[in-house]
Amino acid sequence: MTIAMLSLLTLCPAFTLTAVAPPQPYGVLPSERQLKWHETEYYCFIHFTTNTFTNKEWGYGDESPTVFNPTDFNADQIVGAAKAAGMKGLVLTCKHHDGLCLWPSKYTDHSVEKSPWRDGKGDIVREISDACRKAGLKFGVYLSPWDRNHAEYGRPAYVEYYRNQLRELLTNYGPIFEVWFDGANGGDGYYGGAREKRSIDGATYYGWDETRQIVRELQPGAVMFGDIGDVRWVGNESGYAGDPCWATYTPHGKDGKAPAPGQTVYQEGENGTRNGEFWMPAEVDVSIRPGWFYHAKEDKKVRTPENLMKIYFESVGRGANLILNLPPDRSGQVNAIDLASLREFGRRLETTFGTDLAGGAKAEAGNTRGNDEQFSAARVNDGDRNTYWCTDDAQLTSELTLDLDKEVTFNVVSLREYLPLGLRVDDWALDQWDGSEWKEFAKGTSIGNRRLWRGDDVTTDKVRLRITKAAACPAIAEFALHLEAK
Numbered sequence: 001m002t003i004a005m006l007s008l009l010t011l012c013p014a015f016t017l018t019a020v021a022p023p024q025p026y027g028v029l030p031s032e033r034q035l036k037w038h039e040t041e042y043y044c045f046i047h048f049t050t051n052t053f054t055n056k057e058w059g060y061g062d063e064s065p066t067v068f069n070p071t072d073f074n075a076d077q078i079v080g081a082a083k084a085a086g087m088k089g090l091v092l093t094c095k096h097h098d099g100l101c102l103w104p105s106k107y108t109d110h111s112v113e114k115s116p117w118r119d120g121k122g123d124i125v126r127e128i129s130d131a132c133r134k135a136g137l138k139f140g141v142y143l144s145p146w147d148r149n150h151a152e153y154g155r156p157a158y159v160e161y162y163r164n165q166l167r168e169l170l171t172n173y174g175p176i177f178e179v180w181f182d183g184a185n186g187g188d189g190y191y192g193g194a195r196e197k198r199s200i201d202g203a204t205y206y207g208w209d210e211t212r213q214i215v216r217e218l219q220p221g222a223v224m225f226g227d228i229g230d231v232r233w234v235g236n237e238s239g240y241a242g243d244p245c246w247a248t249y250t251p252h253g254k255d256g257k258a259p260a261p262g263q264t265v266y267q268e269g270e271n272g273t274r275n276g277e278f279w280m281p282a283e284v285d286v287s288i289r290p291g292w293f294y295h296a297k298e299d300k301k302v303r304t305p306e307n308l309m310k311i312y313f314e315s316v317g318r319g320a321n322l323i324l325n326l327p328p329d330r331s332g333q334v335n336a337i338d339l340a341s342l343r344e345f346g347r348r349l350e351t352t353f354g355t356d357l358a359g360g361a362k363a364e365a366g367n368t369r370g371n372d373e374q375f376s377a378a379r380v381n382d383g384d385r386n387t388y389w390c391t392d393d394a395q396l397t398s399e400l401t402l403d404l405d406k407e408v409t410f411n412v413v414s415l416r417e418y419l420p421l422g423l424r425v426d427d428w429a430l431d432q433w434d435g436s437e438w439k440e441f442a443k444g445t446s447i448g449n450r451r452l453w454r455g456d457d458v459t460t461d462k463v464r465l466r467i468t469k470a471a472a473c474p475a476i477a478e479f480a481l482h483l484e485a486k
């Protein structure tokens with residue numbers, strides 16, 4: 001600061017060099033780990049266990065580990081398939097309901113150690129997590145709470161066993177981005193030979209508070225998926241989020257009871273709750289095939305690239321994350337049919353979203369917070385989701401125009417709110433300039449992490465975003481235009 005500037009400050013106390021303050025956050029907010037998870041956006045599930053070899057979806061728990069014998073297991077191939085599809089992470093079923101552990105657990109011999117694969121010396125969790133790190137993908141674990149093999153299931157000793165296994169997975173395999181707590185429990189199973197039905201009280205049996213504490217201690221950066229988690233189930237396995245899909249949510253228990261894992265009105269997850277009690281965004285889990293595990297008879301039912309695009313628009317495009325299941329076949333690799341579909345899907349995503357057609361556009365807003373450059377309209381198309389356009393506190397509705405300089409054709413629009421300030425926008429609309437007046441071509445409600453509009457081709461030299469209703473002055477991080485690859 002020069003002497004002249006200093007004396008100006010003394011003479012004129014109203015003149016300050018401090019930047020205009022950002023707005024107060026609105027409502028419940030995401031944690032740091034949830035913000036990282038929102039950035040991950042799209043990743044895969046890998047379902048692999050004895051079921052792959054017995055042709056089942058839910059193993060009973062009496063399967064011999066000797067049936068688990070992939071002929072040509074290749075972690076790099078599996079991770080490569082995810083990468084080709086543009087995914088940023090992978091969650092592995094380290095143990096599904098049948099109880100077989102894909103790693104040599106110290107706490108049981110019902111694991112790959114007793115399988116012929118790699119002469120019992122292999123570790124699927126190790127190979128997959130290493131391959132993820134090598135390829136730059138985040139790694140997550142699914143450890144089924146329901147275990148149809150374990151003799152003590154339903155009694156306190158099993159909960160101890162479950163926690164020990166969780167500790168193994170969260171200690172020995174590097175950073176974990178997500179821990180998946182499945183809510184399923186079908187009752188009957190092998191249970192060490194008892195072959196009976198065992199009912200548990202989902203609200204109390206697993207002692208979730210203590211179990212969750214283990215995750216927080218060992219992997220503070222990991223989000224937990226569950227009915228009452230950092231991340232909620234979207235409430236269907238068909239590949240779509242509701243419209244709107246709010247990241248905020250108030251879970252309700254079934255039959256008027258307190259909400260607990262496996263005992264919520266999960267259907268409400270599709271839409272979430274505007275002004276809900278928690279930041280608990282939705283994750284859309286869906287398989288590339290009808291089943292979660294590989295079955296040769298479903299080879300002709302692999303989802304097409306067109307269908308995967310639809311799923312992407314209806315999940316990621318509604319503010320949820322997408323976890324797409326890729327089941328390895330009996331060779332221990334993603335099947336060639338699935339791979340072909342994934343590659344083409346990845347190509348379409350890259351071609352569609354690789355370029356922002358409004359990247360060089362001149363952005364102008366009806367109102368800019370404190371007329372400060374930091375909050376200017378240009379922040380919506382600078383390619384950085386951590387900068388945002390924002391209005392003055394009292395200005396709940398406003399508009400932002402992108403002047404494209406010449407005519408541009410697009411059929412996809414991408415919007416993002418700046419999440420650290422909460423869900424502020426309720427309603428928005430999009431207009432195109434037709435040479436003499438503005439014409440509305442789209443409107444919607446929630447934005448959150450991402451809102452994708454997909455429609456017919458629009459050709460124009462100017463587009464406008466109108467925030468038509470907001471609970472607090474809007475903070476928009478992205479307004480991008482794309483042309484979908486066909």
Ligand code: FUL
Pocket residue numbers: 057182183184285292
């Ligand atoms: C469900 C399980 O029962 C399925 O087998 C699968 O793992 C799916 C992702 O979650 O609850």
